[in-house]
Amino acid sequence: MKTARILDADLEMDLRSLFVDQQENMNKATECLRVLSHPARLKILCILQQGEHNVQEMEYFTGLKQATLSQHLSLLKLHNVLNLRREGNYSYYRIADERFQRLFEMLKSIFCQV
Numbered sequence: 001m002k003t004a005r006i007l008d009a010d011l012e013m014d015l016r017s018l019f020v021d022q023q024e025n026m027n028k029a030t031e032c033l034r035v036l037s038h039p040a041r042l043k044i045l046c047i048l049q050q051g052e053h054n055v056q057e058m059e060y061f062t063g064l065k066q067a068t069l070s071q072h073l074s075l076l077k078l079h080n081v082l083n084l085r086r087e088g089n090y091s092y093y094r095i096a097d098e099r100f101q102r103l104f105e106m107l108k109s110i111f112c113q114v
Helices: 009-036 039-048 055-062 066-078 098-111
Strands: 082-087 090-095
Touching: 009 039, 039 055, 039 066, 039 090, 039 098, 055 066, 055 090, 066 082, 066 090, 090 098
Parallel strands: none
Antiparallel strands: 082 090
């Protein structure tokens, strides 16, 4: 006796095309969430929620060594989460897109009961 329900042919075709059409977007979202899923990178985003900061300021606020901080900043920049501005000998970072700002605010509202 078959217990599995067979989908309507049109619905099945719609679902298949949805997943095929969205596969690249799903891959991008997965990669972005992987990049964000590190405590040090979340600390960096928390600091940058307040606005642009240079590496020395972020080193002080995060407690991370400059080399470690630079690796995390480079990864976030590579994945277009952060923008970089250079002024003299200083590098200033800010969140690249307001949507990342909103995503981080949502994460804070879920996990940071303040």
